[in-house]
Amino acid sequence: MYKVESNFYSVPSLDKSPASYDNQVAELSDFYKKIAQEELREDDSTREKSLQQMRDWIAKNPNIRKCRTDTPFLLRYLRSKKYCINTATETLEKYLAGRVLHPDWFKNLDVQDPELGALVDSGYLFPLLERDSQGRTLIFNDTAQLDPTKYTAAHVTRIHLLTNEALYDMPEVQCAGVVMVYDLSGMSLAQLSLVSLNEIRILAGYLNNGTPMRIREFHFVNTPSATLTIVNFALQLLSEKLRERVFCHKNFDELYTKVDRNLLPKEFGGKSPKAEYIAAFKQHCLKLRDKLNNSDLMDIEISKDSKYWQESHSAELESGAIGSFRQLVVD
Template identity: 45%
Template sequence: MKVMRFIPVNYHGKMGLGGDSSVEEYVFQLPESEKKKAQEELREDESIRKQSLDQLREWILKHPNIKKCRTDAPFLLRFLRTKKFSVPQASEMLERYLTIRQLYPQWFTKLDPEDPELAEIIDAGYLVPLLERDEGKLVLFSNAGKFDPHKFTSAHMVRVHSMVTEALMDDEVNQINGYTYINDESGFQMSHISLWSLTDIRNILRCIQNTTPMRHKANHFLNISSSAIKLIEFAISLLNEKLKNRIFIYKSLDELHAKIDKKILPKEYGGEVPLADMLEGFKKQLKSKRDDLLALDDMYIEIDEKTCPLVSEMNEELGIGLDGSFKKLTVD
């Protein structure tokens, strides 16, 4: 089993390695195709990777507020690869990542695959990675109709996404190639909208854009109803230009097939493998990751909510003439 490396605090308020100053030497073991892509797209080579890992570990060690943090290569490379080995940008993203875990525990902690509520949402087929990749990118497939808005909350929805993505982010192929998202919005109801406040939507999108170490490459939407369009339009308006340009909306399955090879899709959408079979395989993967997922809650950063810039950013007013929810939105 892979051993996570943590940096803990000692009694003097300084951070040390708890008597274990060793860090397992990293060895790049991926295929040549991934090595080439990492060099071309991320500026990654042996020298840059080693220097960047050393610098990021040193930054964690000296950070006055980070009291415990993973320092193993797969974890730190999430941030370095997302930020193309800019150590200052990777450091900022890591700090924000740790901070949002403290600010929003209802979204980012207790990611237990054996939690009965999370397990029920997974079992329903709401969110599952596909078996085949989209030109190297891992495909996350979601179906809004599989999420029961009368039984579960928006916090359940975010925690399921957090649990699934955390189980995938240490995979170095995913770190290098990034992610494609396919979202079937059939079954989306007004009751789904009522789960969310405008502020929560704004904040979760900020978390996705600025604190989640994932390369978001494309987001495909299918079967958008009149109920869903207002919510999606609002969400898109909050994204940066790069992510806006990576959103694609289709009126038919044939349009999706023109963009995505249908062989990689579930059988129900023109592919070859039933979604239920894909789901069973992923549930086994989640179970194998349970200890790692729960261990994430051991990480800790001290936050002064009066001076933390991220707290101020998240608490900004939306500046729109609505009551903070979607309840007054008119749906055509």
Template identity: 40%
Template sequence: MGVGYDSDEENTIEECPLADDLKLVAKQELREDDDIRTHSLRAMRNWIKKHPDIINCRTDAPFLLRFLRTKKFSVPMAQEMLERYLVIRQLYPQWYQKLDIEDPLISDIIDSGFLIPLPGRDEFGRCVLFSSIGRFDPYKYTADEMIRAYSLISESLLDDPENQIKGYNYTNDESGMLMGHLTIWSFTNVKRIIRILQNSIPMRHKASYFINVPNFADKFFTITVSFLSNKLKSRVKFFTGQKELQECIDPKYLPKEYGGEIPLATMIADLKKKLQSQRDKLLALDDMKININSKGKIISEFDDIQEELVGSFRKLEVD
């Protein structure tokens, strides 16, 4: 059942030691302690082993803890999310498979500096994914390629216990946005991606900041935010100007081009080195398989999006 991990590793990694400060956050926010973690990992592995539709799946602790921590150690909810994760990876291979730093298109997008995990964390210890839309060329690349670049970088972060426990901050600089950045998207795909991020990707989405959104994009962002759950809506904030950006993130951790200390080119080089070191592990994710023919309920959620969008637009018109 494991992908690139043997049973000896699964047994020895069970303790998953945490630093004291991280252990405290895990206990307070996720109910995690040694006993719950060990019991939950065992339950997850037994479930995978007996699952009639899972053909192949990683069973190492870092992978399973992605789901357990996201769902605060509710084993049934973690199992549901893992099942959904396996389904969407096969349902949308153009977004979630062949996550390869050596893919020329993906490599070019990363070279552009469009998306970078900052070297420092925010005031709450969250991993900061910093995007600059003006660095993404919408006339050269597609929305699918943007999502794959996001997926590659996200997957490289998901096994980190600090990221699993403290979550993620998405800080997005929208200056330099062109109409082309909007026209590469359909609202069907926007809603599809949001649904996947909320229900199928094991990440604790703790904050989303948008800076310098141009006026012509206001309606697009209004509709997009309307698709979020109420909890995630409350974590979205819009700001204007460089000064407010530096209030969101400690300036020293921003790229030098944004008032920080480290040049963006250095951050990109470090990221590419990390992605290259994880290349085999990231490509091995494609070995995981689930029989999606029996997952009609999950698939139908995405088939019904077009009809739901009609209702969303009507509500916006009324509002």
């Protein structure tokens, strides 16, 4: 899973228009090369032409101040959007805007940050070590590990974004995508009270249009009845394409009909102890520290009349509902 090329952890330039570009393309196995060709319409000519178009767009965009232009970074967007340039550039712009408008979510994704590091150590969220038969990477969530007296909604968002950033540049992830598995058996009303409806709305917007990753499936296991209201609210905010990829299971036996149980941690029906997955993920994040910290310097100018500013600050309608929701779940 974490077998990556030697330059994977190197710190890339943030010069939006460098004298020369990092054009190194990670070699794909025949398995993933076939996925890229058949599902993403990728070939050498299309990839080279599209990379140049993305770089020209970044160089000429007056709002972008600092941005990665290396091949792995740009392929996040091109592959996740199947080489549609307009959609790829829009996703990149929204991603950069998110970093500026919500730094408490997108920045300081440092595993040595005491609170974030403790959440990683707890095993709340982590990638699995083996990919499934379709080449997809599985990400596992153990909701019971979130202590609502220690952590906030921002911590939850940050560990999701840390996990994403740890995977974004992997060519296998870019081509085949990810599968999210959430064990909600430990979810409490106190955990639900951490998040506001407006935060869910904003996050759903980034999930729909600002996440450079092929999310293939969501699997929710042991969903408590008390969470159904907020789950349904969140689902309505997702794009139709993502909603069709959501599966809810009463128990793990139902999950096993969709997900290979052997890939899961031993504590959830698999083979290897959860501690092995956590340790491998943490080591990977430690190697990525300099690269992730450098990404915090990427910058784009966001004016108050831009659509991104409006989307993030149009909370007037939700303000009353948020208070009602929090009262409902805590009582």
